[in-house]
Amino acid sequence: MTCPFGLLESMFTIGVRYCGGCNPQIDRSRIVIDLREGLKKMGLEVELTTEKERAVDMVLIVNGCKHACLEAKQVESDCGYPVISVRGEMVDDQYVEEGDIIKILIQRICSFI
Amino acid sequence: MPMMTGREYIESLRATKPEVYFLGQRIKHIVDEPMFQPHLHGAAMTYELAHHPEYEQIMTATSHLTGEKINRFTHVHHGIDDLVKKVRMMRLLGQKTGTCFQRCVGLDGLNAIYVTTYDIDQKYGTDYHERFKRYLLEVQKNDWMPAGAMTDARGDRSLRPSKQKHPDVYLHIKERLKDGVIVSGTKAHITGAINSHEIITMPTRTMTEEDRDYSVSFAIPADAKGVMFVFSRQTNDTRRLDGVLDAGNPKYGIVGGEAVIIFQNVFVPWERVFMAGEYDFTTELVETFAGYHRSNYGGCKVGLADVVIGGSSWIAEAHGIGKASHIVDKLTEMIAMAETCWSCTLACSYEGYRTPSGAYHINPLLANVTKLNITRMVYEWMRVGQDIAGGKIITLPSEKDLNNPASGKVLEECFSGKDGVPPRDIIKMLRLIENMSVGAGLPEAMHGAGSPAAQKIMIERRSGIEKKIELAETIAGIRKDRDFETIVGKDEKTHWDEVRKKIEERRAQIH
Numbered sequence: 001m002t003c004p005f006g007l008l009e010s011m012f013t014i015g016v017r018y019c020g021g022c023n024p025q026i027d028r029s030r031i032v033i034d035l036r037e038g039l040k041k042m043g044l045e046v047e048l049t050t051e052k053e054r055a056v057d058m059v060l061i062v063n064g065c066k067h068a069c070l071e072a073k074q075v076e077s078d079c080g081y082p083v084i085s086v087r088g089e090m091v092d093d094q095y096v097e098e099g100d101i102i103k104i105l106i107q108r109i110c111s112f113i
Numbered sequence: 114m115p116m117m118t119g120r121e122y123i124e125s126l127r128a129t130k131p132e133v134y135f136l137g138q139r140i141k142h143i144v145d146e147p148m149f150q151p152h153l154h155g156a157a158m159t160y161e162l163a164h165h166p167e168y169e170q171i172m173t174a175t176s177h178l179t180g181e182k183i184n185r186f187t188h189v190h191h192g193i194d195d196l197v198k199k200v201r202m203m204r205l206l207g208q209k210t211g212t213c214f215q216r217c218v219g220l221d222g223l224n225a226i227y228v229t230t231y232d233i234d235q236k237y238g239t240d241y242h243e244r245f246k247r248y249l250l251e252v253q254k255n256d257w258m259p260a261g262a263m264t265d266a267r268g269d270r271s272l273r274p275s276k277q278k279h280p281d282v283y284l285h286i287k288e289r290l291k292d293g294v295i296v297s298g299t300k301a302h303i304t305g306a307i308n309s310h311e312i313i314t315m316p317t318r319t320m321t322e323e324d325r326d327y328s329v330s331f332a333i334p335a336d337a338k339g340v341m342f343v344f345s346r347q348t349n350d351t352r353r354l355d356g357v358l359d360a361g362n363p364k365y366g367i368v369g370g371e372a373v374i375i376f377q378n379v380f381v382p383w384e385r386v387f388m389a390g391e392y393d394f395t396t397e398l399v400e401t402f403a404g405y406h407r408s409n410y411g412g413c414k415v416g417l418a419d420v421v422i423g424g425s426s427w428i429a430e431a432h433g434i435g436k437a438s439h440i441v442d443k444l445t446e447m448i449a450m451a452e453t454c455w456s457c458t459l460a461c462s463y464e465g466y467r468t469p470s471g472a473y474h475i476n477p478l479l480a481n482v483t484k485l486n487i488t489r490m491v492y493e494w495m496r497v498g499q500d501i502a503g504g505k506i507i508t509l510p511s512e513k514d515l516n517n518p519a520s521g522k523v524l525e526e527c528f529s530g531k532d533g534v535p536p537r538d539i540i541k542m543l544r545l546i547e548n549m550s551v552g553a554g555l556p557e558a559m560h561g562a563g564s565p566a567a568q569k570i571m572i573e574r575r576s577g578i579e580k581k582i583e584l585a586e587t588i589a590g591i592r593k594d595r596d597f598e599t600i601v602g603k604d605e606k607t608h609w610d611e612v613r614k615k616i617e618e619r620r621a622q623i624h
Contacts, residue, residue, distance in 0.1 A: 025577055066466035067476065093469040 013047045015056035024064025025088040038102045058082040117256045119161030131336045135344040151366025159216045171198045186216045187253045189227045190473045196462035200412035207416015213369035215305030222261030222313045225402035231470030241387045260309035265317040266299040274327040286326040293382040304369035320392040330388035331381045339379035342372045348552040356512030361548025368557045404477040406562040407484035411458025418451035425501040431530040447494040457483035478575040485568040491558035495550035506547040
């Protein structure tokens with residue numbers, strides 16, 4: 001994995017949006033906590049925020065299952081930002097095991113930085 | 114070619130010459146065979162309603178390949194709305210035919226192969242998906258009815274396909290040629306097989322590396338060389354030859370007209386092969402198909418329930434007991450069961466999701482729950498229907514005896530009901546309830562789209578039991594409860610220590 005994190009001028013900010021969490025197949029909060037730690041371990045200066053009013057560089061949608069309640073609406077309202085969507089055991093259109101979600105997310109995020 | 118009407122569909126079958134056998138005889142023309150008429154009419158309804166303005170909203174769709182209006186039975190679902198309309202279409206057709214209209218198996222096969230071929234290509238760089246899209250285009254352009262052929266004969270269930278004494282109990286590739294494959298084997302219980310234009314095959318179970326040649330999916334015309342059909346028997350099937358009244362549902366029959374399909378050294382060109390050895394995708398194909406198909410049962414069988422509930426109510430009224438409290442109670446029970454299954458199937462669709470191929474799939478857990486409910490509730494609402502209709506549904510005399518001047522008049526008096534209701538109408542309705550509640554429709558609800566054990570396996574696999582354990586552990590105080598700690602503003606141990614202390618203080622005050 002290559003990532004030009006040393007070249008960032010200001011902190012890269014990711015807006016985190018959660019689905020409602022009615023019956024999640026994955027632990028959504030744990031995904032975000034682990035992602036934050038994973039990015040930090042790699043020395044990446046990335047901020048994750050759930051504040052909806054803040055300007056962000058990209059949006060991470062965290063849906064608890066493949067149905068992805070949040071997806072269409074969120075993509076519309078965040079129009080213009082790059083979006084990564086976790087849909088249960090899927091990241092965007094790729095099937096992944098829950099344990100591999102963080103690895104895939106870091107790869108995707110790096111491709112946007 | 115535009116969408117066919119019901120009549121045009123039946124006429125289109127004259128152009129096919131499948132090798133069909135029934136009761137020991139070769140059937141020359143399926144369209145003219147009296148035993149097959151009800152099944153043809155049932156499938157024809159799927160074509161006919163697409164032309165009615167009052168049904169076209171659910172019976173037709175817009176092809177994602179061409180943008181043209183097509184019959185929904187040839188459509189690959191591209192949104193939640195499509196999945197919902199699919200099950201609405203199933204209920205509608207169940208209501209219109211009172212039986213199986215056969216075309217959903219092919220629809221589910223088309224969708225499952227579409228989804229799986231995309232994923233195979235992603236892994237292996239093959240071009241199955243593009244081939245399949247070209248085939249799908251043909252299906253849509255010609256408005257074909259493909260029979261979905263999944264279940265193999267299977268032989269000894271304890272042995273893998275490649276270990277069977279008779280290799281042909283599973284469909285398999287015998288030879289790989291430059292221009293295609295040669296296949297042999299047997300598919301059993303295939304709904305609508307004899308009156309379909311095409312056959313699309315899928316493996317029946319998860320295969321392993323040693324079963325590579327059994328991991329095969331393809332499409333062929335129903336009259337391809339080497340393909341033979343043996344039409345299956347059904348309860349009371351020859352009643353059709355005894356008289357219209359005796360048949361119960363002479364227009365649309367009873368279940369789907371299943372057949373055994375025997376493939377003997379059949380050549381399939383590569384262009385129509387969609388899986389040839391990718392055993393690691395057999396689970397996906399089987400489960401995707403099963404998911405789609407099991408969700409349907411909460412649509413079509415509920416449509417049948419609507420008919421049998423209506424029939425039971427009509428009979429009670431004709432017998433003069435329509436307002437009796439026990440009848441109202443029983444009808445209400447039937448309605449509640451049917452609508453429970455309907456709720457399940459709607460939920461499957463509304464909880465559907467987009468697959469990597471872009472096609473939408475139903476929620477597989479809910480689909481299996483739907484079907485498991487169907488395996489029980491169809492028996493139950495039919496039992497209540499029989500209860501309301503009474504024992505006459507199995508003791509009625511024949512149409513011939515009703516027409517016999519020596520016995521007809523007295524029989525009509527014997528089976529009369531409330532004044533003003535023609536006795537023949539009462540007998541017609543009783544025969545319909547007999548047809549729907551006593552015949553092959555019940556085990557079809559049990560085993561069609563897979564037996565209950567298959568649904569339980571899928572439910573268990575997808576239940577997420579570990580997550581449920583976590584929930585219980587959190588509430589029981591075994592696992593950290595972050596939300597609770599936020600509410601009380603401290604960690605749980607500190608909170609409960611304080612609570613215990615307060616209790617002690619309170620107790621001391623009381624004593």
